[in-house]
Amino acid sequence: MKIGIIIEREYLTRVKKRSFLLITFLAPIFFAALMFLPALLMTQAEKFDEKKTIAVVDESTMFIGKIDDTDFNTFIYVDYSIDNAKNLVKDGVYDGVLYIPATTLNVPTNAEIYSEKQIPMSVTSHIRSSMKNVVERQKMLASGIDPEIVKASATSINVQTIRMSEKDGEQKSFGEFEFILGLFLALVIYFVIFIFGSQVMRGVIEEKTNRIIEVIVSSVKPFELMMGKIIGIALVGLTQFLLWGVLTLALSGVASAFLPTQDVFSAGSVMNQPIAEMGVQPADTGALTEVFEVINSINFSDILWCFILYFIGGYFLYSAMFAAIGAAVDNETDTQQFVTPISLLLVIPMVSSSVIAAAPDSSFALWMSMIPFTSPVGMMLRIPFGVPIWQVVVSVAILFITFIVFTWLASKVYRTGILMYGKKVSWKEIFKWIKY
Template sequence: MSDMLLIVEREFNERVRKKSFIVTTLLMPLLMLGLMLAPALMMSYVAGDAKTIVVIDRSGVVAPQLTDTESVHFERSDIPVDTARRVMTDKFGVLAIGADILADPSDVQLYTNAASSMMLEEEVRGQIAGILEKEKLQSYRIENLDRILAEVKTDVHMQVIRNDGDLPSSGSSSIATVLGMALGLILYMFLMAYGAMVMQSVIEEKSSRVLEVIVSSVRPFDLMMGKILGVVLVAVVQVAIWGVLACGIGPAVMPLVLPDGAMAAARFVQQGGDAAMMASFDPDMLGALAVATDIGYLASLFGYLLLFIVGGCLLYCAMFAAVGSAVDNAQDAAQLQMPVMIPIMLAFFAEMSLLNDPNSSLAFWFSIIPLTSPVVMIARIPYGIPAWEIVLSLVLLYASFVGMVWVAAKIYRVGIFMYGKKPTLREMCKWIRYK
């Protein structure tokens, strides 16, 4: 036992003391945040570049009502379309609208001098459609049309309230989707990264022949277990640091950077209030804020994350250790690790596709079956699911880890002394039965 602790200590120290660990641990949250913000940033950057379109309207209905936006700027002109197409090469394009546009709405052409974008086309098409609809409505000559239209326009805020209200849940499903995605992604990355770490470590010991000295004083099982535990401990430390950062920074920093009133509104939401009632804030935004500043909820999420990361990493590290023991170098490992990679990939795709309906039977089974359960279950948790499902998933996960270690140890014990020929999966199965 003390031998195993020594192995754990070595594995842990060797990894945690590395600069790369410290850098990754601190930079990862920033990177994640950047990845989430990147699409929004890119959108606003693209939109900032306004394009000028020359409008030649032979009907005279549309052109006066077109309004300039951030992305498009309209200029009216009377010259013939063909001439405009030849002359106006410094503009983005020429929009030609037919004389009888009201009767024939498809008589609209946009001639462009450069590649157009879907967003721009949508903008122009939408404006024209709006103008035409309005013209048609007015042709019915209804009195007080504007007032009627204003009255008819209705904005629905639906409140989703769970009957089993005491389940931990992030409330709004769009926040749950984002949270679930992120958590599932984290688990997926941990399983891959830490599994590969164990495999690398086993291969390194084997190829540097340091193994033989160690197994002359430590049982192969202790060595393998110590290695797995040491690596998983590193994962735990990493998640714990992130947990502390999130729980600490969220509630501490948010109030300083947010507009007045937002925090009060968020607290109101936390206490079960209706986000839609706080008229001045976007309900989803407010919900996210409520989650980000709720220490209790964040802590419980990180608790689950830890439980599933530990269970999942233990399970996958055991499998990767078995694969690593059977080969001499990393190149040979690529093929043998396929059976281990497939369930991880499967879990990842399942997570992506099942976020739409976290309660489908497919989602349920993927989150119960041990090989895929860590990724899928952690992604479902933010939606608020019954405790027994989580408990069952965890129990099965840890039980299958025990089984997997037993199998992996058998392969490992034989594999570490096999040099030269790369074994097939069938041979590895045979090793399990060796005395």
């Protein structure tokens, strides 16, 4: 089959290009950096942050020995007067001084911290919660309540929203995360369709302006050449995705080996620390585990398959149109009048992404994920929220039937256009070619 020879050339010439290699290897570094930079910065910040020593002048004497040292702060209880302590801070002996004035009537509820440098919020909240515990305990004891009973009776109430669906039984729903994931997938599919689709268009224009086209169409049918190009470039795209995936995972693996925090996906453990330090109640730290729960609840392999199906369908549909445009014009500057209206089709679901995500089961969202020109983006926006399988099947079927019809129409325009030079082509002219 000659189409195989064409696919091979289209594939190899692109894969061997320096720019392909560059993008293939740089992008995963970028992805990995995106994943790791926050974690890396945090751990680095800890390393460079020296331990701060804070002197405690406790005139109330209630808190002596009650504020625990943390990883970053040591608390030293001193007998100096507050003014002396302040001078010692100025001399650099201490990084700060915590002053708890004595109170006569009530339990102390005020404290002051003096320092030359800004004291991090995590320190003040640590102090606040430590003092709070001491005072509360004091008050309970004073009222004859056993603090242990109070502790035991503390209950955290967790309200979860659970959506009922026929498919997977009951599932927890988490709006924001799914919206972000959907938006990310939609953006990626939107860009890859345009990036690889316009590569098809440029390839066609290249052959036309090079005038190699006449030699080639005397050897193969224009349809074979067009399909060979489209398939070859699709394979370039899939190769790129595959390499990105593999390299990103590999880089993540390497990077996590160099980081003190053991594995990538527990990057949350890094984030856990400041949260704990801020004295947030244990019940609230559940927010983070919840995020991981969401991540676990999403079926990534289903999403991946959908992504690949919609990439292939959407790419073929749009690149067939792009190939026809490339054949119709004489140079790249003439493509705009045709590319703009076509790209608008894919922009519609993109700009209405928040509407779709706000009500992923609305009829608008349904239409956006069914109409073949918008469905690659429309469905990507909906898919993390869970889409009934029949909708995916119908939508993919419509998409693939449309791309077959459009490839056929495009090949008619292509066949006429590639051998036509020096003619300003209009939409009217293109429809005439379809009728030939």
